[in-house]
Amino acid sequence: MIDNPFYSHEFHGDYDLISIGELTLEEGGVIPDCTLAVATFGTLNDAGDNAILIPTWYSGTHQIWRDVYIGPDHALNPEKYFIVCVDQIGSGLSTSPHNADGPNAALSMSTFPRVRIGDNVVAQERLLREHFGIDRLALVVGGSMGAQQTYEWAVRFPDKVLRAAPIAGTAQNTPGDYLIAEAMREAIMSDPGWNGGEYTSNADVVDGLTRQAHIWAISGFSTEFWKQEVWRALDFGSREEFLAGFLDPYFTVMDPNALLTQSWAWQRGDVARHTGGDLAAALGRITAKVFVMPIDEDQLFPPRDCEPEQQLVAGSELRLIEDVLGHLGLFGVSPTYMPQIDKHLGELLAIPV
Numbered sequence: 001m002i003d004n005p006f007y008s009h010e011f012h013g014d015y016d017l018i019s020i021g022e023l024t025l026e027e028g029g030v031i032p033d034c035t036l037a038v039a040t041f042g043t044l045n046d047a048g049d050n051a052i053l054i055p056t057w058y059s060g061t062h063q064i065w066r067d068v069y070i071g072p073d074h075a076l077n078p079e080k081y082f083i084v085c086v087d088q089i090g091s092g093l094s095t096s097p098h099n100a101d102g103p104n105a106a107l108s109m110s111t112f113p114r115v116r117i118g119d120n121v122v123a124q125e126r127l128l129r130e131h132f133g134i135d136r137l138a139l140v141v142g143g144s145m146g147a148q149q150t151y152e153w154a155v156r157f158p159d160k161v162l163r164a165a166p167i168a169g170t171a172q173n174t175p176g177d178y179l180i181a182e183a184m185r186e187a188i189m190s191d192p193g194w195n196g197g198e199y200t201s202n203a204d205v206v207d208g209l210t211r212q213a214h215i216w217a218i219s220g221f222s223t224e225f226w227k228q229e230v231w232r233a234l235d236f237g238s239r240e241e242f243l244a245g246f247l248d249p250y251f252t253v254m255d256p257n258a259l260l261t262q263s264w265a266w267q268r269g270d271v272a273r274h275t276g277g278d279l280a281a282a283l284g285r286i287t288a289k290v291f292v293m294p295i296d297e298d299q300l301f302p303p304r305d306c307e308p309e310q311q312l313v314a315g316s317e318l319r320l321i322e323d324v325l326g327h328l329g330l331f332g333v334s335p336t337y338m339p340q341i342d343k344h345l346g347e348l349l350a351i352p353v
Helices: 060-067 104-105 117-132 145-157 175-189 192-197 200-221 223-227 230-234 239-252 256-267 271-275 279-283 303-310 326-331 337-350
Strands: 014-018 035-041 051-055 082-088 139-143 163-167 291-292
Touching: 035 060, 035 117, 051 060, 051 145, 051 200, 051 230, 060 082, 060 337, 082 117, 104 117, 117 145, 117 256, 117 279, 139 145, 139 337, 145 163, 145 256, 145 279, 163 337, 175 256, 192 256, 200 239, 200 256, 200 271, 223 230, 230 239, 239 326, 271 279, 291 303
Parallel strands: 051 082, 051 139, 139 163, 163 291
Antiparallel strands: 014 035, 035 082
8 A cells, every 4th residue: 555645635635434335346356345436416316316426537637617617606515406426447546556455455556457337337336325325316517537537437327327428538549549548647657656556656767657647638638728828828938838737746746556447447447348349339328318418629539439439329429519628628627618517508407307
């Protein structure tokens, strides 16, 4: 177990650590005591029908949702809904390589098992049912890897999901996106300090984490972001200052093995494995009302990859989000981003189902 102060209440605010017990994984491994970091907002009503689930994306936690997406002025209104945000396995807050201890001690560092998108969803379903008594969800909404989990929920548990909103993500990962994630993985694993995962502190792998940050600079942000020098609106004087002051410090505090756990799952997101590789059959299982919400300048999950999937979901709608930042528009930096998200989610939640 490595102590990483970044993964703490000091940096991420209030959340609970809830054990769901032993979790058997799709790849054959086992997490003896799977503990999920969970942040809740609002109150579950007597009917139990106002629950919203938010799964998290790669490198992110519930913090960004709390700070940007959730509030009385947003569609995700805790005065109306009971919102449950679950940090995915390997997030650094939930059970992860660096914090494996007690019954999970044998899983620490390089021996941590392979965790898929489906494992996260199975864990979340158990949490909601056994801990909160929630059997149906008014909405599942997530961005990027959270969108992958949103699709998995709608396909795997169609009777439990009334509405779904995958933002900037796909139901089946593409070969190109797989390779982008692989380049990010190689940035970490090529650092000599990584030593097969048995490093002693982040200082040993800061070069690899910095290289990953720079890959995000060219894939997470759009080409238009750089051409228009949008970073100036974020109070940076140059591209170099933006990298050093925004992206580099974001990634270099993170646990590299946690990022590797998440990226492995990201690469293999694919609901078609439930139907022998038939994506149309898998998406045909969905009974939820679905708004598919790609970002127009996204280079990781572009609209041209999202729209064909949307067309396979009965009764779904494509709701395009315009944001020059591209995929990392998910951080809600642009003043025009959240009004679009709130509009679409508000309209989705207003649809009787």
